[in-house]
Amino acid sequence: MIELKGVSYSYPNGHKVLDNIDIRIEKGSFTTILGDNGSGKSTLIRHMNGLLKPSHGVVSVCGVDTASPTDIWKIRQTVGMVFQDPHSQAVGATVEEDVAFGPENLALESDEIRLLVTNAIANVGLECLEDSLLMSLSGGQLQKTAIAGVLAMVPEILIFDEVTSMLDSDSRSQIIDIVRQLNKRGKTVVYVTHHMEEALFADRVIVLENGSIASDGTPRDVFREIYASGRKVPPHLELAFRLQDAGMISPDVFPVDALSLKEEICPSR
Amino acid sequence: MEGFLFSYVAGKSILHGLDPRVKIFSVMCLSILIFRSSALVDLLVFALLFVGLTILAGSGLSGIRSVRPLLPIFVFIFLIHSFFTEGAALFNSQFSPTYEGLLKGSLVTVRFILLILYGSLLTSTTRPAVITAGIERILRPLPLRRVGVTSFEMATMMSLALYFVPHLLWYAGQIKDSQLSRGSKYRRDPISGTLSLAIPVLKGSMRMADDVAMAMESRCYQGNFRTSLFELKMTARDVLVCSIVLGVTALVLYA
Numbered sequence: 001m002i003e004l005k006g007v008s009y010s011y012p013n014g015h016k017v018l019d020n021i022d023i024r025i026e027k028g029s030f031t032t033i034l035g036d037n038g039s040g041k042s043t044l045i046r047h048m049n050g051l052l053k054p055s056h057g058v059v060s061v062c063g064v065d066t067a068s069p070t071d072i073w074k075i076r077q078t079v080g081m082v083f084q085d086p087h088s089q090a091v092g093a094t095v096e097e098d099v100a101f102g103p104e105n106l107a108l109e110s111d112e113i114r115l116l117v118t119n120a121i122a123n124v125g126l127e128c129l130e131d132s133l134l135m136s137l138s139g140g141q142l143q144k145t146a147i148a149g150v151l152a153m154v155p156e157i158l159i160f161d162e163v164t165s166m167l168d169s170d171s172r173s174q175i176i177d178i179v180r181q182l183n184k185r186g187k188t189v190v191y192v193t194h195h196m197e198e199a200l201f202a203d204r205v206i207v208l209e210n211g212s213i214a215s216d217g218t219p220r221d222v223f224r225e226i227y228a229s230g231r232k233v234p235p236h237l238e239l240a241f242r243l244q245d246a247g248m249i250s251p252d253v254f255p256v257d258a259l260s261l262k263e264e265i266c267p268s269r
Numbered sequence: 270m271e272g273f274l275f276s277y278v279a280g281k282s283i284l285h286g287l288d289p290r291v292k293i294f295s296v297m298c299l300s301i302l303i304f305r306s307s308a309l310v311d312l313l314v315f316a317l318l319f320v321g322l323t324i325l326a327g328s329g330l331s332g333i334r335s336v337r338p339l340l341p342i343f344v345f346i347f348l349i350h351s352f353f354t355e356g357a358a359l360f361n362s363q364f365s366p367t368y369e370g371l372l373k374g375s376l377v378t379v380r381f382i383l384l385i386l387y388g389s390l391l392t393s394t395t396r397p398a399v400i401t402a403g404i405e406r407i408l409r410p411l412p413l414r415r416v417g418v419t420s421f422e423m424a425t426m427m428s429l430a431l432y433f434v435p436h437l438l439w440y441a442g443q444i445k446d447s448q449l450s451r452g453s454k455y456r457r458d459p460i461s462g463t464l465s466l467a468i469p470v471l472k473g474s475m476r477m478a479d480d481v482a483m484a485m486e487s488r489c490y491q492g493n494f495r496t497s498l499f500e501l502k503m504t505a506r507d508v509l510v511c512s513i514v515l516g517v518t519a520l521v522l523y524a
Contacts, residue, residue: 046483049487051483051486051487073489073491076486076487076488076489077489080487080488081487083480083483083484085480087436087477088476088477088480088481088484089480089481089484090432090481091425091428091429091432091481091484091485091488092397092398092428092432093276093277093396093397093398093428093431093432094277094396094397094398096398096498097396097397097398097428097498100398100497100498101485101488101490102488102489103498104495104496104497104498105488105489105490105491105495106489107494107495107496108496109496110496110497110498110499110500113496113497113498114498117498131279133276133277134432135276135432135435135436135439146484149488150488153488153489
């Protein structure tokens with residue numbers, strides 16, 4: 001679906017942010033991109049819907065080059081992107097108006113826009129807030145509005161750029177649940193985060209370091225590699241790896257949270 | 270932020286149901302008439318009309334209360350006219366307000382308050398997106414493309430302003446609180462305090478503008494053509510209201 005071949009990107013001042021990246025994102029997959037601040041995560045995903053053009057290399061979405069000016073709007077409709085700061089991506093005054101912004105840009109008829117907006121708002125569970133002013137919403141509700149705004153354009157691929165980094169823990173888990181549900185319903189998901197726990201639910205984890213791919217594989221393989229290199233992994237995963245190394249639990253076990261690990265160690269009856 | 274100046278208050282009144290073009294046109298006509306009024310008695314009629322329309326809109330006194338943040342501006346306008354209009358001095362002092370100044374100051378201030386109140390009534394009874402759609406439809410016949418903009422771009426700018434003005438005020442408040450908590454002497458020295466507030470607010474708003482532009486682009490915003498969630502249709506009631514407003518305005522102006 002999305003293919004990056006030999007992609008490098010430098011800012012006009014010459015600072016190189018991405019260096020020879022090769023990634024292929026498959027249809028229906030859930031890919032997490034992990035990395036520290038400044039590792040190039042946001043720059044990388046901004047290439048995936050043509051917001052940035054590579055200095056070298058090619059980015060294509062469903063076989064279409066993002067450098068093609070005639071296809072850029074089709075690409076942006078196919079690849080929806082939700083950004084980090086919920087306040088800085090709102091363009092309407094109320095939830096309904098903000099969600100309608102995308103379909104309005106696609107020049108759809110009013111009835112069609114209404115249907116898309118209603119469905120998108122229902123998908124994120126904001127039905128009772130559709131007339132609410134964005135200024136009156138919490139950060140979590142604003143981020144759900146932003147997700148609905150992207151869903152209203154019916155994209156095939158969804159990119160989430162550190163969408164939980166400004167939210168409290170409850171809102172964070174709600175947003176992650178929404179993302180997982182969307183992936184289960186067939187949407188291709190690219191999820192950028194620096195929270196390792198959020199990467200455990202993915203099919204694939206890509207770790208970026210200084211603009212290059214440091215690791216790429218299943219969460220099990222990537223987190224094993226991180227653990228083996230002596231770096232921090234989520235506490236329950238560290239415990240699971242230690243128990244595996246001591247031969248106390250199966251090496252196939254990969255608990256996504258503490259509860260799953262507890263179930264492995266002492267299953268509830 | 271509910272009840273903020275110029276924010277929308279949901280409702281099902283006759284005013285809420287009117288076409289935005291009719292409401293914008295009516296506010297424009299009322300503004301002309303208010304500016305033409307030269308007696309406080311005339312302005313009292315507009316004030317009573319506003320009270321009547323507010324009751325009709327079912328928004329109570331929230332619209333009037335939302336004007337409170339502008340009180341210092343009203344006081345400033347009144348004082349400027351009171352002290353700097355030539356006429357008979359009120360006190361036997363070198364720097365005294367004049368009788369003529371007080372009258373002119375009252376007149377100008379009341380005019381200004383009424384304009385703000387009628388504007389607030391428009392925005393409190395009309396969804397921002399509907400105002401945007403209305404403005405876009407009003408501007409569409411104009412040859413704006415010749416000067417490099419489209420009616421869609423103008424409408425989007427206004428829509429963004431309606432969201433970001435309250436948001437920027439909130440943002441400035443956050444920065445002010447953060448500076449006060451770090452020992453800023455804003456209250457003791459408001460002038461240098463305002464300057465130290467202006468730079469981070471300006472920087473933050475520039476960054477926010479950049480982020481919003483990127484979010485809009487990623488949602489396929491092109492500016493040259495858009496449709497709207499709200500389809501505008503003129504009804505017989507809209508035409509009737511428009512005719513009454515036009516008739517009354519013409520009568521007052523040319524009678």
